[in-house]
Amino acid sequence: MGRFLESHVVLTKAFFSSGDVIADRRADYARMLAEGGDHAAAAELMDQALEIAPEWAAGWDLLGNFHEKAGNVSGAISAWRRLEALDDDGVFGARLKLAAHNAGAAGEGTAVSYVEALFDQYAPQFEDSLVGKLGYRVPEMLDAMVNEQMAALGIERFAKAIDLGCGTGLMGEKLREKVDFLEGVDISAAMIAETARKGIYDNLQKAELVAALNARRAEADLMTAADVFIYCGDLRPVLAALVPALKPGGLVTFSLEAHDGEEAIFLRPSLRYAHGVAATRDALVVAGLEVLRFETAVLRFDRGAPITGILVLARKPAVELTAANDGASGGHVAA
Incomplete structure (x- = not known):
């Protein structure tokens, strides 16, 4: 999605008039x-x-x-x-x-409901505010990580990628040239409408993130989520839905806002979640992902102050552990 909203945005969706x-x-x-x-x-x-x-x-x-x-x-x-x-x-x-x-x-x-209404309202001025005023570079940073890993793994192209929380297509624009079939998923109909006009994606779906992932099984070679999980809170349910939707050996890259405390997450006054560095590493391991890149970086600025975040690139094992165990016992292992 690659999105950030000032905390002072006031929602007016469908409720602007009191009736008096x-x-x-x-x-x-x-x-x-x-x-x-x-x-x-x-x-x-x-x-x-x-x-x-x-x-x-x-x-x-x-x-x-x-x-x-x-x-x-x-x-x-x-x-x-x-x-x-x-x-x-x-x-x-x-x-x-x-x-x-x-x-x-x-x-x-x-x-x-809050996130959907917020981005429905914010869609028309989203890019001008995010890129033009706040120095937002997350899609570029995630894309650079993907490009480096493609070179390291000898990947020339991805057959299918899913851009979670695609917003107005800032991440999709980076992915387009290296993906045969690019799909965008977003909770906001207004964001979907904005990005549809650009013709970046082969398919767009309006859906809640976890529900969209739960409907898929082993179909994506790459998933991206630029500043999306900052609205999700606990990473564990998201990763539990995401991993089965990846093909074996598939990659996922995403960003988070970070904090150095012991808490797994806490809610900032901006109404975005900050994730603990150690807790995020643990969640990736528990989800069964192999961490390829894990680093901190300045994601953007908020009222002139830098917002530090986490950039992650991880891979689903090429062979499921349960399948590997079955194979060790004489069962068939599918490569």
Whole structure:
């Protein structure tokens, strides 16, 4: 996917209006005040709007964000708790926002509705923001690792590659010339629509990551995931679905945001997960992958500060261990 979003993006998908003209007008004034930097006054106006339209989920999301930017964390938490109660589908990511402020548990899986809505909204300006403003180079770095490994292993081309979280095709553009059949998978319909116009992929599928992988068996020679697993949390379910979808000997390369602590993962205020270096190595081994490259690098910048991440290139064993054991016992081993 190769994607990064500023943490201050506010979702409006399908919820821009409260249904009340006066509440909407006050919310508009609140947004104007926030754009001018007066977040405390914006929060005060949003309080007034929500007195009129107390069931407006997007309004509570705005109020929480205004409070957060004004430095009123307790007010933000209160707004997000109300939001969580109103937003059954989790589109606004209230659970993640609460967890990022130590006010709840994030869970270990992807907040599917939130991520889908976030990137549906962000798709039109995605590349300009990511590449033009944030110095994003993950597709180039992953592609360089793949090229070096192709040379080392004597691979001329890949028959089939799957670009997980393909977004607008930044990773796919790097892969296209060395892949016979290139497939892109993304949770966001708007991202799929953006990349479809470029004609990079032979096939595009709108699907949740793990569900898409679970439907496949030994069909890809290469899988890529540029800044995708930062929204997934626990790596283990993702890798457990990914490995069976790779052909024996197939390669996978991906990026993560990194931290040096003992925790396997933690949720940043940006609502992206950072993965522990040691825990990531362990997860790869448990998944049965052979690690070919594992290194840290600056992935991009966030408000002028470098974001350090992990770049991984791994290979599925050419012979399954269970098959090898069967062969040692006299059974047939398929190469």
